[in-house]
Amino acid sequence: MITLDTVTSSKDGTTITYHRLGTGPGLVLLHGAMQTGHSNIELAQALSTDFTCYVPDRRGRGRSGPAGPDYGLQREVEDLDALLTATGAHHVAGVSSGAIIALRTALARPELRKVVAFEPPLDIDGSNPTGWLDRFDREIAAGRIPAALVTGMRATRMGPPIFNVMPRALLELLTAMMVKNQDKAANGGEPTFRDLAPTLHNDAQIVAETSGDLEVYGAVSAEVLLLGGTKSPAYLRSALTALQRVLPRARRVDLAGLGHSATSNAAMRGNPERVAEEIRRFLTTP
Incomplete structure (x- = not known):
């Protein structure tokens, strides 16, 4: 059974809504960019036989409160910290930008025992620059959602290789058709790209805030599973390699044939x- 509950972030009073399911030790699943908690609900279901899974909507998304005028990495860490305190969970699995938040929370919360970091998009020596944000923000402000999505997709290298050579006008047209079709098929479960597009700014902000500070993760005391797919962009695989050198208690697993969408629900190519097999193995191994 899946239930809904809320926790209040202690610093600014933002309400964070989360799904709860399963039985066993507590595990928070923290989603990444262009997602809400529902985007990883099938992952939670796969883990729910062994863990009590808490699957929040990060602030500014889904049922949770707004990002707020003082949004930044610290607010996200405060939200996760409040959820861990309320639930008593000692494990976190973070996806993409959610993995950055999980690792930074582990720095602030030494009692966190185990962290799964799925492809944190760290900017290491310019590997994941965020200079595209100005253009993205202008397109969002003008209501040009397909154009903004194309800007973000190309910058983060999340589309197939052909997207890099396809004329931008054609790519925007195809994206507009995709967004329109998704709007028609929306069923109140999976979030739509139109709804989530503006939140991509927040995820890029997290990347920008943590650019160039790789060495701070050397102070993480939790055990960390670095998880990624062999089909993901090279800069994401390189970030895992860099973290593997710095984290004092880390192991790494590369999922053959999978990409950055691996944690998502099956309908979103996850x-x-x-x-879940790898997360379960890591969390249950003494």
Whole structure:
């Protein structure tokens, strides 16, 4: 059974809504960019036989409160810290930008025992620059959602290789058609790209805030599973390699044939059962 509950972030009073399911030790699943908690609900279901899974909507998304005027990495860390305190969970699995938040929370919360970091998009020596944000923000402000999505997709290298050579006008047209079709098919479960597009700014802000500070993760005391897919962009795989050198208690698993969407629900090209196998193995190994 899946239930809904809320926790209040202690610093600014923002309400964070989360799904709860399963039985066993507590595990928070923290989603990444262009997602809400529902985007990883099938991963939570696959883990729910062994863990009590808490799956929040990060601030500014889904049922949770707004990002707020003082949004930044610190607010996200405060939200996760409040959820961990309220639930008593000692494990976190973070996806993409959610993995950055999980690792930074581990720095602030030494009692966190184990962290799964799925492809944190760290900017290491310019590997993931965020200079595209100005253009993205202008397109969002003008209501040009497809154009903004194309800007973000190209910058983060999340589309297939052909997207890099396809004329931008054609790519925007195809994206507009995709957004329109998704709007028609929306069923109140999976979030739509139109709804989530503005939140991509927040995820890029987290990347920008943590650019160039790789060495701070050397102070993480939690055990960390660095998880990624062999089909993901090179800069994400390189970030895992860099973290592997710095983190004092880390192991790494590369999921053959999977990409950055691996943790997502099956309808979004994810493989939650495969990802759950590795998370379960890591969390249950003494």
